[in-house]
Amino acid sequence: MSEYRNILIIGAGIAGKLLKEDIEKNVSDAKIIGFVDDQESTEEGLDVIGKIEELSKLNKIYKIDEIIIAIPSANGELMRKILLNSLKNRTQIRLVPRSQHVIGQNDVKYSDVKDFALEDFLGRPFLKQNVEKLKDFYKNKTAFITGGAGSIGSEIVRQLFDLGVKKVIVYDNSEYLIFNIDQNLKEKAVSREKYRLVIGSILNKEKMSRIIKEEQPDFVFHAAAYKHVYLMEDNIDEAVLNNVIGTRNVVDAAIENEIKNFIFISTDKVVNPTSIMGSTKKLAEYYIKCIGESKTKFNIVRFGNVINSNGSVLPLFERQIAENRLITVTHKEVRRFFMSIREAAQLVVTSVARDNHGEIYILDMGELINIYETALCLIRTKNLIPEEDVKINIIGLKEGEKMIEELFTEKEMGNLIKTEIDNVFQLKNHEECPMNIVNVIADFEELLKSNANQDQLKTRFMEIFPSLKKK
Known part of the structure; x- marks a missing residue:
């Protein structure tokens, strides 16, 4: 068994570079195998050994112990693409937190790398508020x-x-x-x-x-x-x-x-x-x-x-x-x-x-x-x-x-x-009132008072909304 844990970083941008530097400086039992990025050459000059679609193959070749996604701005589509291209192995997969500030701080640490949360499947842009x-x-x-x-x-x-x-x-x-x-x-x-x-x-x-x-x-x-x-x-x-x-x-x-x-x-x-x-x-x-x-x-x-x-x-x-x-x-x-x-x-x-x-x-x-x-x-x-x-x-x-x-x-x-x-x-200019809603609600109240069954209530709804279907 190797004395090092083989780590593969996805994302050869500034976050990936900062993460690599922190691991090499502070994580003694880790070895960076290389980077995966759909851009073969990057501004950071990092060693890109393959594309996302090659993840399963790279995992076998290099016997990867941990995959880290270092793309804080990644949207949900990219996150799902990465996961769907690594379904055939059980290698631990984690990510640099999605943060508005992480890049600006020039501070990406291995200790901050986290497990997936449900929100990470969305990868949605932050809603900016004043x-x-x-x-x-x-x-x-x-x-x-x-x-x-x-x-x-x-x-x-x-x-x-x-x-x-x-x-x-x-x-x-x-x-x-x-x-x-x-x-x-x-x-x-x-x-x-x-x-x-x-x-x-x-x-x-x-x-x-x-x-x-x-x-x-x-x-x-x-x-x-x-x-x-x-x-x-x-x-x-x-x-x-x-x-x-x-x-x-x-x-x-x-x-x-x-x-x-x-x-x-x-x-x-x-x-x-x-x-x-x-x-x-x-x-x-x-x-x-x-x-x-x-x-x-x-x-x-x-x-x-x-x-x-x-x-x-x-x-x-x-x-x-x-x-x-x-x-x-x-x-x-x-x-x-x-x-x-x-x-x-x-x-x-x-x-x-x-x-x-x-x-x-x-x-x-x-x-x-x-x-x-x-x-x-x-x-x-x-x-x-x-x-x-x-x-x-x-x-x-x-x-x-x-x-x-x-x-x-x-x-x-x-x-x-x-x-x-x-x-x-x-x-804007959404549909005007298509019905006398007060009377419609009163109709339903009468049906409820008369102890109408589910079929009778469903029929009334179908009269109002043709998009409804019978069972």
């Missing part, structure tokens, strides 16, 4: 957040405190999640006077309205929702209650108390909806857009899939690998948009600060990501080989799921304009 402007906007302001203890809601809470908000009212129906966020805020030494925790349902309009009246928040962030597509297909009544009637309750409570700003967290699944979940969120969008004149400014933010949120597919894959050595994927060609929880919350707090009315904001989600390939990559980051160490079971699309998600309709595409915020688009 932090001082945001702090000035949120200074001495109070926010009320439904679903405020959930994965996205709690990140909004954290970012608001980072921006110097005066007080946050966290409204959530989960005692467990309320307890968790309380512990988290205590650990961050947030004064108990700066937040109020309320266990409550958005179906209890009277309670919400009372608390809003007591606290007089400047903003209402509506994040509470049922979001799992396949579960809502078999629980249509609850989807209507929570996502439609619950949203109406929050909106009406905000209007009655003359709240200045209201932002609704929507989903890409409202676009040509094929699911009950997407259809209920689309009705909620319609209610907000069609509510008429009030003193409250209403805006909508549409998300793709948020990794690391409760129930997201990538943490599920990680758990499946750890517990069962088996991953379940619906289809090899399924593609989804992904964003991090941090990005999602940044989009929300930044959009509110534009202080507009009646807008829909959409983050540039980059390319659609193939879920099957992502599963392969995730297995590889655990130093395992797909189908040898971890099996992948293709189970077929679930009820209501799309093969490929969309962020906007063809008609909406022509109305997208860039905002002053990098990677954030605003949907």
Whole structure:
């Protein structure tokens, strides 16, 4: 056995050069075999021994012990390309942290090299924020957040405190999640006077309205929702209650108390909806857009899939690998948009600060990501080989799921304009109210009161949204 660990560095740029220098100076048991880069010659004059597509071959030839990706600016597509070209070996693979500042600091150390995190599969550009402007906007302001203890809601809470908000009212129906966020805020030494925790349902309009009246928040962030597509297909009544009637309750409570700003967290699944979940969120969008004149400014933010949120597919894959050595994927060609929880919350707090009315904001989600390939990559980051160490079971699309998600309709595409915020688009001149939404919601309430079954509720949705299909 060699006394040295053979290290292969991917990326023959400045970060790779600095990493090589640090390893040669400070890591006595390591030997740099060379660099992999799709550019055969680089400005740094480093020894490039092959391209990314040759990774498996190079690994065999040089008996590599560790592969390090030294490309801090790498996007998700490049990260996945690297992983997909090294699926046939179990060599440890790690990376230099993706940081905006690492190159400028001229300080890339081997001790900073880290394992893959789920966000690294995205490799998305950082959302640039004018932090001082945001702090000035949120200074001495109070926010009320439904679903405020959930994965996205709690990140909004954290970012608001980072921006110097005066007080946050966290409204959530989960005692467990309320307890968790309380512990988290205590650990961050947030004064108990700066937040109020309320266990409550958005179906209890009277309670919400009372608390809003007591606290007089400047903003209402509506994040509470049922979001799992396949579960809502078999629980249509609850989807209507929570996502439609619950949203109406929050909106009406905000209007009655003359709240200045209201932002609704929507989903890409409202676009040509094929699911009950997407259809209920689309009705909620319609209610907000069609509510008429009030003193409250209403805006909508549409998300793709948020990794690391409760129930997201990538943490599920990680758990499946750890517990069962088996991953379940619906289809090899399924593609989804992904964003991090941090990005999602940044989009929300930044959009509110534009202080507009009646807008829909959409983050540039980059390319659609193939879920099957992502599963392969995730297995590889655990130093395992797909189908040898971890099996992948293709189970077929679930009820209501799309093969490929969309962020906007063809008609909406022509109305997208860039905002002053990098990677954030605003949907201008979006569709007017296509229906009497108040009457539509009243119809659903009557169906629920008459104890309508799932088929009757689904039929009503299909009358509204032709993109829905029968079972």
